[in-house]
Amino acid sequence: MIDELWERRAGLSPADEKATLVVTEALDRLDRGVDRVAGIDPVTDAVVVDERSRRAILLAFRLYALTETHAGPFHFRDRLPLKQRFDGVRLVPGAIARFGAYLAPGSVLMPSFVNVGAYVGAGTMVDTWATVGSCAQIGARVHLSGGVGIGGVLEPEGAVPVVVEDDAFVGSRSIVVEGARVRTGANLGAGTLLTGTTRVVDATTGEDLPRGEAPPWSVCVTAYRQQQFPGGVFGTPCLLVLRRLAPGETPDNLRISELFREHGYAL
Numbered sequence: 001m002i003d004e005l006w007e008r009r010a011g012l013s014p015a016d017e018k019a020t021l022v023v024t025e026a027l028d029r030l031d032r033g034v035d036r037v038a039g040i041d042p043v044t045d046a047v048v049v050d051e052r053s054r055r056a057i058l059l060a061f062r063l064y065a066l067t068e069t070h071a072g073p074f075h076f077r078d079r080l081p082l083k084q085r086f087d088g089v090r091l092v093p094g095a096i097a098r099f100g101a102y103l104a105p106g107s108v109l110m111p112s113f114v115n116v117g118a119y120v121g122a123g124t125m126v127d128t129w130a131t132v133g134s135c136a137q138i139g140a141r142v143h144l145s146g147g148v149g150i151g152g153v154l155e156p157e158g159a160v161p162v163v164v165e166d167d168a169f170v171g172s173r174s175i176v177v178e179g180a181r182v183r184t185g186a187n188l189g190a191g192t193l194l195t196g197t198t199r200v201v202d203a204t205t206g207e208d209l210p211r212g213e214a215p216p217w218s219v220c221v222t223a224y225r226q227q228q229f230p231g232g233v234f235g236t237p238c239l240l241v242l243r244r245l246a247p248g249e250t251p252d253n254l255r256i257s258e259l260f261r262e263h264g265y266a267l
């Protein structure tokens with residue numbers, strides 16, 4: 001039904017109640033974590049996108065009318081309603097999640113924003129002013145530090161959402177966008193910039209690693225490569241893999257995030 005609606009999307013409007021019901025059901029499945037916009041194929045290890053779920057989200061923007069809501073003195077005007085399901089989730093005032101985002105039990109949202117189609121795994125902390133963009137997939141026991149910007153992707157078709165895998169740490173004010181992938185147990189230093197095409201270099205070996213990916217169980221920061229351009233030599237950012245960790249290892253100076261989770265200091 002989503003495919004059929006997609007074919008005639010140009011003619012859809014909020015007056016089309018039947019289509020709205022179909023799309024709402026699809027978003028509800030995302031909201032409950034039954035469907036996911038993207039996941040990792042256990043055989044190929046590639047990120048696989050569920051285009052149908054993503055189409056459902058795009059259709060919602062055609063079908064849902066702008067609706068006014070308010071909380072106390074605050075008024076909002078949006079197409080998607082706010083998320084209503086927070087089973088087992090800690091939601092600090094000021095945190096906002098839209099309908100169609102999934103928050104696993106045990107996740108904590110400090111005042112932050114989680115957009116439609118995003119998935120936030122169990123035990124994950126979305127810290128103050130962090131934003132999780134549409135369809136971004138965040139694993140379990142991840143710490144997205146204050147001000148982190150995880151990019152969203154709804155279009156074009158085939159674009160891969162950002163994936164942050166289990167046990168990753170993303171340092172304050174980092175930016176992870178455009179289908180970049182933070183693999184299991186990777187730790188990004190404060191202010192790291194990772195796009196889908198960012199060069200990745202191993203500081204120990206000098207080796208070029210796959211672009212746009214923080215390797216598993218590693219500590220990475222943004223560094224600059226000197227590059228010759230017609231206009232001169234300029235430093236362009238790259239992801240420098242400072243060191244590798246043993247699987248399951250957390251760097252000493254990032255242990256505090258475990259304390260946050262175990263004892264709720266940040267809560």
Ligand SMILES: CC(C)(COP(=O)(O)OP(=O)(O)OC[C@H]1O[C@@H](n2cnc3c(N)ncnc32)[C@H](O)[C@@H]1OP(=O)(O)O)[C@@H](O)C(=O)NCCC(=O)NCCS
Binds near residue numbers: 146170220223254
């Ligand atoms: C990346 C990080 C974990 C590295 O810590 P570390 O292993 O102790 O390594 P060091 O601090 O000795 O740094 C190693 C080198 O990387 C550089 N570096 C460290 N952090 C960096 C960063 N965020 N960006 C760029 N370079 C960085 C250091 O200057 C140092 O270079 P030097 O050897 O020339 O002096 C740490 O610096 C960091 O950024 N932690 C995240 C903090 C944060 O965001 N907390 C969230 C709030 S709770």
